[in-house]
Amino acid sequence: MVASHLEMGMLSEGLTQVLIPAAALVGIAFALLQWYLVSKVKVSGDSSGDYSDKLIEEEEEGTDNLEISIKCAEIQNAISVGSVSSFNRTGLIHPLMAFRACGATSFLLTQYKYLIVFMGVFAAIIFVFLGSVKGFSTKSEPCTYSKGNLCKPALANAAFTTLAFLLGATTSVLSGFLGMKIATYANARTTLEARKGVGKAFITAFRSGAVMGFLLAANGLLVLYISIILFKTYYGDDWEGLYESITGYGLGGSSMALFGRVGGGIYTKAADVGADLVGKVERNIPEDDPRNPAVIADNVGDNVGDIAGMGSDLFGSYAEASCAALFVASISSIGINHDYTAMSYPLIISSVGIVVCLITTLLATDLSEIRDVSEIEPSLKRQLVVSTILMTVGIAVVSFFALPSEFTLFNFGTEKAVKNWHLFFCVTIGLWAGLVIGYTTEYYTSNAYSPVQDVADSCRTGAATNVIFGLALGYKSVIVPIFAIATAIYVSFSLAAMYGIAVAALGMLSTIATGLAIDAYGPISDNAGGIAEMAGMSHKIRERTDALDAAGNTTAAIGKGFAIGSAALVSLALFGAFVSRAGINSVDVLTPKVFIGLIVGAMLPYWFSAMTMKSVGSAALKMVEEVRRQFNTIPGLMEGTVKPDYANCVKISTDASLREMIPPGALVMLTPLITGTLFGVETLAGVLAGSLVSGVQVAISASNTGGAWDNAKKYIEAGASEHAKSLGPKGSDAHKAAVIGDTIGDPLKDTSGPSLNILIKLMAVESLVFAPFFAAHGGLLFKFL
Numbered sequence: 001m002v003a004s005h006l007e008m009g010m011l012s013e014g015l016t017q018v019l020i021p022a023a024a025l026v027g028i029a030f031a032l033l034q035w036y037l038v039s040k041v042k043v044s045g046d047s048s049g050d051y052s053d054k055l056i057e058e059e060e061e062g063t064d065n066l067e068i069s070i071k072c073a074e075i076q077n078a079i080s081v082g083s084v085s086s087f088n089r090t091g092l093i094h095p096l097m098a099f100r101a102c103g104a105t106s107f108l109l110t111q112y113k114y115l116i117v118f119m120g121v122f123a124a125i126i127f128v129f130l131g132s133v134k135g136f137s138t139k140s141e142p143c144t145y146s147k148g149n150l151c152k153p154a155l156a157n158a159a160f161t162t163l164a165f166l167l168g169a170t171t172s173v174l175s176g177f178l179g180m181k182i183a184t185y186a187n188a189r190t191t192l193e194a195r196k197g198v199g200k201a202f203i204t205a206f207r208s209g210a211v212m213g214f215l216l217a218a219n220g221l222l223v224l225y226i227s228i229i230l231f232k233t234y235y236g237d238d239w240e241g242l243y244e245s246i247t248g249y250g251l252g253g254s255s256m257a258l259f260g261r262v263g264g265g266i267y268t269k270a271a272d273v274g275a276d277l278v279g280k281v282e283r284n285i286p287e288d289d290p291r292n293p294a295v296i297a298d299n300v301g302d303n304v305g306d307i308a309g310m311g312s313d314l315f316g317s318y319a320e321a322s323c324a325a326l327f328v329a330s331i332s333s334i335g336i337n338h339d340y341t342a343m344s345y346p347l348i349i350s351s352v353g354i355v356v357c358l359i360t361t362l363l364a365t366d367l368s369e370i371r372d373v374s375e376i377e378p379s380l381k382r383q384l385v386v387s388t389i390l391m392t393v394g395i396a397v398v399s400f401f402a403l404p405s406e407f408t409l410f411n412f413g414t415e416k417a418v419k420n421w422h423l424f425f426c427v428t429i430g431l432w433a434g435l436v437i438g439y440t441t442e443y444y445t446s447n448a449y450s451p452v453q454d455v456a457d458s459c460r461t462g463a464a465t466n467v468i469f470g471l472a473l474g475y476k477s478v479i480v481p482i483f484a485i486a487t488a489i490y491v492s493f494s495l496a497a498m499y500g501i502a503v504a505a506l507g508m509l510s511t512i513a514t515g516l517a518i519d520a521y522g523p524i525s526d527n528a529g530g531i532a533e534m535a536g537m538s539h540k541i542r543e544r545t546d547a548l549d550a551a552g553n554t555t556a557a558i559g560k561g562f563a564i565g566s567a568a569l570v571s572l573a574l575f576g577a578f579v580s581r582a583g584i585n586s587v588d589v590l591t592p593k594v595f596i597g598l599i600v601g602a603m604l605p606y607w608f609s610a611m612t613m614k615s616v617g618s619a620a621l622k623m624v625e626e627v628r629r630q631f632n633t634i635p636g637l638m639e640g641t642v643k644p645d646y647a648n649c650v651k652i653s654t655d656a657s658l659r660e661m662i663p664p665g666a667l668v669m670l671t672p673l674i675t676g677t678l679f680g681v682e683t684l685a686g687v688l689a690g691s692l693v694s695g696v697q698v699a700i701s702a703s704n705t706g707g708a709w710d711n712a713k714k715y716i717e718a719g720a721s722e723h724a725k726s727l728g729p730k731g732s733d734a735h736k737a738a739v740i741g742d743t744i745g746d747p748l749k750d751t752s753g754p755s756l757n758i759l760i761k762l763m764a765v766e767s768l769v770f771a772p773f774f775a776a777h778g779g780l781l782f783k784f785l
Contacts, residue, residue, distance in 0.1 A: 127158050314516060616747035
């Protein structure tokens with residue numbers, strides 16, 4: 001029975017249609033406000049050339065001179081767009097004149113040319129496959145779930161799914177690009193603010209991250225909402241077809257995220273490994289030293305991998321969680337009875353999340369002040385706790401006002417009666433499971449705790465023991481997150497079947513604006529430190545940026561934990577939606593068809609990781625050889641009297657990432673198509689289950705191992721405790737062993753690990769989108785056996 005929304009206190013359809021876009025527009029407006037506040041920090045530059053932010057930094061008593069400010073602007077320009085016409089005046093980075101297309105913007109625009117071709121080809125595949133389900137018929141078909149009613153033709157579903165795919169892909173690309181632009185806009189501003197104190201620099205970096213977080217959350221919600229409204233003008237009362245076609249939005253978002261994560265990850269880690277191995281270990285020069293030929297490529301990589309890649313990744317998770325929840329709801333009583341407000345429950349949750357994150361951000365930037373470096377990490381962690389507590393209250397309000405007191409949900413061929421407070425617990429447990437995963441990740445990757453300190457201590461006896469300790473830490477760090485995910489799955493499925501799991505994933509992602517702000521803060525701070533080093537700023541400024549960067553490393557690991565945890569829940573929700581749409585009543589692992597899929601699916605994360613690790617290794621090999629060549633053949637390079645050829649290193653990273661992102665992407669995109677077409681829906685269900693179970697474990701351990709090695713190195717470099725001082729200083733044997741561990745961990749934490757969560761999500765959403773075709777025409781091989 002569906003309770004009427006005429007009951008006192010329930011949200012009306014009209015109010016729902018106002019609240020959702022209003023929340024999205026508030027999020028966009030807040031992001032623009034933060035951008036404006038960041039822009040008030042002036043960066044100097046020449047009036048000629050391509051750089052658009054040519055404003056003169058006001059000289060203040062006790063700060064560096066104008067030349068330092070000009071250098072910061074020039075380095076920022078090289079990292080952002082690679083245009084170097086203004087470099088002639090100081091002579092800084094002059095060799096870049098030979099290679100203009102070297103900045104983050106240039107790289108992403110080149111990458112997007114490849115992705116536009118992919119979008120066109122895959123859109124055609126979606127249309128042909130789904131259109132052929134009923135032989136490209138334009139006749140209305142009987143509805144699958146709303147018995148006795150007619151639904152729109154399969155050809156229309158094919159066309160609208162294709163359109164949703166293109167919308168999702170475009171929004172994902174835009175999310176990554178906007179994130180990169182604000183990060184490169186803010187890095188030098190953070191450096192300059194560090195002259196006034198660590199608190200000022202922190203606020204600039206965090207506000208910049210908030211711009212990305214709010215733009216992504218609000219754009220994702222707004223585009224999805226507008227797409228549903230526009231699609232509804234054609235579909236009318238056929239909500240089954242409407243929300244089935246909307247699943248293409250999630251597919252588009254995640255497919256772009258895959259290439260962004262893999263391509264960006266290969267780019268940044270090839271440069272990082274090359275810069276560290278030759279610069280720190282062999283030549284004993286500081287990190288981000290301008291004498292290092294790979295330093296510009298390394299800083300560009302932070303933006304295209306950690307910023308643009310993460311932005312697209314979390315947008316994909318949000319889009320898929322929303323699509324999974326909407327699809328399951330559409331085939332349940334709230335969809336069949338056209339209860340618009342209850343149907344929009346996932347979108348209302350996201351809307352409330354934007355408002356909650358807005359309040360939380362103000363707490364960090366306007367209501368409290370960082371006075372000491374020791375306050376940075378606690379301030380960032382406080383954001384997570386405050387947003388989680390406030391969101392819990394928001395979920396309770398939304399669950400009471402947006403949902404009927406009792407309704408039924410589709411549960412693999414049967415109907416499950418649920419109450420609105422059931423959904424409150426489902427969303428809330430997802431939200432709090434995210435916090436548990438975040439804090440567990442922090443414990444295993446922050447150098448404030450014993451696990452990372454033990455890894456650092458193992459460096460006393462060389463790189464081998466460091467690697468052994470780091471691997472053990474990564475494996476152990478899987479335990480608590482898996483129990484948290486398992487608990488969330490059990491509770492949410494028991495209360496509200498697959499819909500419960502989908503909204504639990506949305507709960508984990510409901511504070512995505514704050515999560516992304518914290519995540520983006522890390523690479524911005526890392527770039528700020530690099531700019532300070534290259535511009536020759538004082539040791540005190542570098543200490544402040546290093547403190548910001550160390551906290552950012554930990555928060556980046558927390559962000560990856562959230563992404564992986566939400567990916568597990570999203571994938572399971574999509575798996576349930578796929579099984580429902582494909583007409584499978586149960587998945588029996590004892591049947592040969594399912595079991596072969598299960599064991600092959602469990603292998604895929606290892607195959608994928610092998611491809612991405614090898615790609616980073618091959619590119620890093622070329623990078624190391626190039627950096628060594630320059631140090632050995634350019635007279636005066638080590639003395640600092642001549643500048644290195646940065647352009648060659650940038651070209652190595654660019655060429656490698658564009659070339660090497662294709663095979664892993666093809667593996668993920670083709671696996672569901674080939675499996676479903678040749679082996680059928682049961683084998684594909686096994687593949688999805690196997691890849692989910694295996695992929696989550698590998699992703700968490702890889703990400704945390706790499707994060708721990710990175711912070712063990714920083715622990716030794718900082719020398720903040722007696723123990724750390726006994727292992728240092730920079731250049732000691734223990735430090736060199738830590739650098740080797742860090743370089744091994746780089747592709748684990750920034751390429752393979754984060755990309756794996758996209759693998760498990762993307763295969764699941766792709767299977768859901770193509771489920772009608774697989775159910776009608778799949779299993780060709782078994783039909784002939």
